[in-house]
Amino acid sequence: MMGEQKSEPQLFNYAVNLEKRVRANHPLRQIKATIDFGFVREEVAHCYGEKGNVSVDPVAILKMMFLLFFDDVPSERELMKIIAERLDYLWFLDYSLDEEIPDHSVLSKARARWGKEVFESLFIRTVAQCVEAGLVDGKKLHVDASLIDADAAKESVIKSSPELIAALKQAYRATESKLEDTTTPESYEAVNDRLMSRSDPDAAAVRRGGGDSRPRYHHHRAIDDQKGVITAVETTPGSIPENKKLLGLIEQHEKNTGSKVEVAIADYKYGTQENYVACAERGTASHMGDATAKQNHVRSQGIFPESAFAYDPVKDIYRCPTGETLKPRRLHWANRTIEYKAAKKVCAGCLLRAQCTRASNGRTLRRHEKQVALDQREPRRTVARPSATAEGEGISWKRVLLMRPIITTSSAHAGGDSGGSKFKIT
Structure with missing residues (x-):
């Protein structure tokens, strides 16, 4: 049976009035006045019966989850220990000084009982309230991702053929689906198909920096520019590249x-x-x-850049700095580009060959089938300086300021009560 926290002042509770003890400009005052946490009761009502033991109020549970991230508390255990010591927390939760603080397991049980769909709905409702409160503009969006260690040891990773790994994962999911109160993540195309963690088959064994390969997830997120509100999230195996989720997050x-x-x-x-x-x-x-800027810079250093070649859209040809013609020769389906090349004898007899190419068969160019759209973006930038304008520099700094605390907090709390950067999809 779902409980409901009674917000009644304790007039004779050690002669302490919590309302007066919390300063007027405390951040939690503005949050409590602005955000209506009460909507959670309606969202999770179907998860509770009509009879039985009375639960902790879902509103209090949601507020505790909020405090966990808002104040960067290391773990759920730690949160429950300090709630009784923090008058502002007690006031925010509508608790009295002598009220019993729930066990930390209340939060993990609530996550399991409410399920993924409920948390998605809660997230959307929270974002909607931020929009209504004027905290979200919606027009300018920052996108990033963090590689998070899965809650599985690297020793749990086994290596085998792609066929056997696929069979093991299928058997694992078939067994897991029979378990009570268990949800499985959405299916995904296996990229890391020769490695599998026995304790967390949904994680992918990938490297981070120069470290060891171990089971990891990618936590993708989109952050609104105005106040840094997270407006979109997705979690995938660590082998899914960050750039594959840009459009989905938008x-x-x-x-x-x-x-x-x-x-x-x-x-x-x-x-x-x-x-x-x-x-x-x-x-x-x-x-x-530009993801390819560093590679292209090394490859093209000391030779004519692509910008030195003029494209003729009518004849569909390029002209090199000496006026020779590069014609379309081959279509590359994988990256949707057309290869342009001059006749081998033309490049071989060119006086500027050393300044144009190092390839034995002459200079080639590739043009994307949507090159017109690519040309409409800002001038090509380098890895070190991703924005070529003063406005771009300002945007880059804003991105750093918004992302850094979120990345740190996300990594610290990915495992809930684990107290470290551990993660598991449930």
């Missing part, structure tokens, strides 16, 4: 906020041709470094 943000994204901001890992084209076609300006 679409989720627009659905949750009701606003169209005008500017998408991300680091160079998101700067793929696919993302540039998609943003251009949907009318979204992109502030992203």
Whole structure:
């Protein structure tokens, strides 16, 4: 049976009035006045019966989960220990000084009972309240991701053939689906198909920096530029690249906020041709470094850049600095580009060959099938300086200021009560 916290002042409770003990400009005052946590009761009512023991009020549970992240508390155990010591926490939770503090397991049990769908609904409702309160503009969006260790030891990873790994994962999910109160994550295309963690098959064994390969997840998120409100999230196996989730996060943000994204901001890992084209076609300006800039810089150092070649859209040809013609020769389906090349004998006899190419068969260029859309974005940038304008520099600094605390908090709390950067999809 679902309980409901009674908010009644304790007039004779050690002669302490919590309302007077919390300062007028305390951040929790504004949050309590602005955000209505009461909607959670309606959302989770179906999770409770009509009879039985009375539960902790879902509103109090949701507020505790909020405090866990708001004040960067290391773990759920630690949160429950300090609630009784914090008058502002007691006031925020509508608890009295002598009220019994729930066990930390209340939060983990609530997560399991409420389920993924309820938390998605709670997240959307919370974002909607932030929009109504004027905390979200919706037009400028920052996107990033963190690689989080799964709650599984690296020793749990086994290596085998892709076929056997796929069979083991299928058997695991079939067994898991029979368990009570268990939900399985959405299916995904296996990228890391030769490795599997026996304790967490949904995690992917990947490296971070120069460290060891171990089971990890990618936590993707979108953050509104105005006040740093997280408006869209997704968790995937760590083998799913960050740049594959850019459009999904933008679409989720627009659905949750009701606003169209005008500017998408991300680091160079998101700067793929696919993302540039998609943003251009949907009318979204992109502030992203070029994912290939470093590689292209090394490869093209000391030779004519692509910009030195003029494209003729009528004849569909390029002209090199000496006026020779590069014609379309081959279509690359994988990256949707057309290869342009001059005749081998033309390059072989060119006086500027040393300044144009190091390849034995001559200079080649590649043009994306959506090159017109790519050309509409900002001038190509480097990895070190992803924004070439003063406005871009300001946007990049704003992104750092918004993302850094969120990345730190996300990593610290990914495992809930584990007290460290551990994570598991449930």
